[in-house]
Amino acid sequence: MTRIAIYARYSTDLQSQSSIEDQIRLCEERAKANGGEIEQSYTDHAVSGASLMRPGIQMLMQDAAAGKFDVLYAEALDRISRDQEDIAAVYKRLSFAGIAIITLSEGEISQLHIGLKGTMNALFLKDLADKTRRGLRGRVEKGLSGGGKCYGYDVVPGEERGQRTINDVEAAVVRRIFEDYGAGKSPKAIAAALNKEGILSPSGKGWGQSTINGNRQRGTGILNNELYIGRLVWNRLRYLKDPQTGKRVSKMNPEDDWIIQEVPDLRIVSEELWEKAKSRQAGLNSKPKLWQTNRPRNIFAYLIKCGVCGGGCSTVSKGRIGCSNARNKATCDNKQTIPRVELEETVLGSLRDHLMNEELCEVFCEEYARHMGELTKRHNASLYQYEAELQKLQREKKKVVQSILDGVSAEFLKDDAARIEKRMGHLEKLLDGKIERPSIFEPGIAARYKREVKRLIESLNSSEHREEASELIRSMIEAIVLTPSVERGMPIIDLVGDLAGILSVASGRDKPALTVGLSEFNPDGCEALVAGVGFEPTTFRL
Known part of the structure; x- marks a missing residue:
């Protein structure tokens, strides 16, 4: 039987919840009358049709791409979307998936419906907005509220x-x-x-x-x-x-x-x-506004979160990071702070220390050698291929010349001769000066690896490259969570994101719990590191 999906939506909180039930019931009756089997119903409650940012329609599009139904039923085309661009996009994607759209108002939807009804729905939205604005203006000119609540x-x-x-x-x-x-x-x-x-x-x-x-x-x-x-x-x-x-x-x-x-x-x-x-x-x-020009930019700005209230952390006193809600709103009792420099050194120091691990360096060298070997093979294979193709074209060129000598009109062979000549010229340029690469291993690759890791860390302190390096580091961090610790007298740092996964792997991918020295600011303190490889998001405690 034909697999049927139903979509229903109502726009505002002023409309009844039963509107959804009525739409689904009517669509079910039509689908069963046409011999279909209902697979799934998708709904959006009190959401405008002017945007596709709706959970119901997004799930529908995802299931359509997965081929979970054959026909989509809706009460009317404007239930799916009132936006011209959006309704065209939905129709295009469903058509590509081989799914037909049938509405109780318009019947089976075609390109004509998308063009005409899409325009009419867009005009309806604009007309509705104009009428609403006109009504609100008349109310305001009488000294009444134009909408929205106002404190007081x-x-x-x-x-x-x-x-x-x-x-x-x-x-x-x-x-x-x-x-x-x-x-x-x-x-x-x-x-x-x-x-x-x-x-x-x-x-x-x-x-x-x-x-x-x-x-x-x-x-x-x-x-x-x-x-x-x-x-x-x-x-x-x-x-x-x-x-x-x-x-x-x-x-x-x-x-x-x-x-x-x-x-x-x-x-x-x-x-x-x-x-x-x-x-x-x-x-x-x-x-x-000296703070806009002279204040140093925090590498991890907007990424630091409070482990108690979940709010953001910022500079709450000179050079110290703490919970913004605790300082600005007094809605959080996390009063512990940590020096910004120490926070950065803890995170970046862990990156430096763990990536300098000898075992990890050995893995890098092996992978580097394997990768360079693959590139060498590809390079040499390409040279062999170009040389073989060039020899083949030279033979073809001789055959064309021989055919002309045998009396075949040059007019018939002109295109083949031009093609051969053009390709031969291109191959000769590719082979010019190219030599076969020997498969050798760089003796200083281990030192180079350590040098590059050190350069990455140092670039964060360089005014010339700091911004670029900071963005690379930030792109691998989802959040830095500061949780207060009475025993330590300073927050515990949890690193969440791709960088945490890198540090976990670098520390020992098979170990459930690990230890590492924190930083030069706290050389005697150690914390348990939680290796989160295989989990989303990856978490690493410093």
């Missing part, structure tokens, strides 16, 4: 949507933030104090510096929200979906397109507090 306010239910009222508890927090910032407190200190007192943030996940600071130009963040002074600004930003990732990306609109409405009844912050905050922000703008 509650939505008032009623006949006309978008009405808001001040939330006294949250408004007090907003005023406190402006007062503290105006008094000279940093956003980090303000966020840490709010988290320590257990005050919920707008996201409910804890206050952070960016929640307070935001972006002044884009009007984001507590300190830049003009609604707190009774000024509603709408259409400052527009949101587009990145066709590569499917994620929404915000972009600034020209200032002439902004819609500004005065709403004095929603003012929370006094003009004096607002101006004090703006004055301090302006003062910060005038200061030279």
Whole structure:
């Protein structure tokens, strides 16, 4: 029997879950009536059809490539996708896999449906966006909310949507933030104090510096929200979906397109507090950003993670790395830090020490000799092949000349003669100056191996090659996890990624637990190394 797959989707949380069930039920009835057997149903819940970044459709495409079904049923073509490019790509890939698409609305899908319906669905999306924007603009011009929640306010239910009222508890927090910032407190200190007192943030996940600071130009963040002074600004930003990732990306609109409405009844912050905050922000703008030009770049920036909360680690004090959440948000109790230089030396020192292992060097030499032997064989085999082909063409050339002498018209042999002459010239150039390579082994290869490993490490300290070498090292690291250790008084370092696999192999691929000296900063300390070869991701403890 024909193997059937069904795809169903609904767009927003406002739609009913039963929409999926209804789509599947109708498709099952049609498929069974046509004599098919249902193999699998794929669904996406509350996901827009403007992007293919959906788990259900991605699994469908994967199973289609594996040949797990013969026909795909859907309620309508716009359930699969509303984007012209995406629906064409789906149709192309399913057609290549020999899978037909049948919808309850259009029947069996052809190239004509893809062109016409794809255009209509794209126009529908644009028309829907225009109508939504027009409706929101009318609401904003009445002083109502244009969408989205705002900290400090509650939505008032009623006949006309978008009405808001001040939330006294949250408004007090907003005023406190402006007062503290105006008094000279940093956003980090303000966020840490709010988290320590257990005050919920707008996201409910804890206050952070960016929640307070935001972006002044884009009007984001507590300190830049003009609604707190009774000024509603709408259409400052527009949101587009990145066709590569499917994620929404915000972009600034020209200032002439902004819609500004005065709403004095929603003012929370006094003009004096607002101006004090703006004055301090302006003062910060005038200061030279020395940290952008003079601060040394951390080799492992954005790769270091906290082993307690899973958040990122950064420079929390002079030259020391620690948990950012513990310092900035006070939502993590991991207060242990490690000198940045020591962290780098531990990781890179392990790379240097283990790759200098004599046994590993011997393996490299063997593999190098084998590889060079293969290249030599290929080189010599190519020379033999070129010489044999050249001799064959010389014989063919003699036959052409003899045929002309025997009375065959040169017109009939012109193409063959040109081909032979051209190929012979090419082969002669290839063979010119080429000699057969002897199969020999480099006597200094072991020293060369050690020299190259040492050069790799040294290049990380060279201003000329540091950036390039750092990127190579970073490409092999997924994460560096710092877990606090009371016994050691400093964090335990877990290295995750391809580099961890290399170090594990270098240390002893068959050993479940190994030991190694940490670094020149801690020559007496040793830690158990967990060899993670064969596991994803590979983990190596330093």
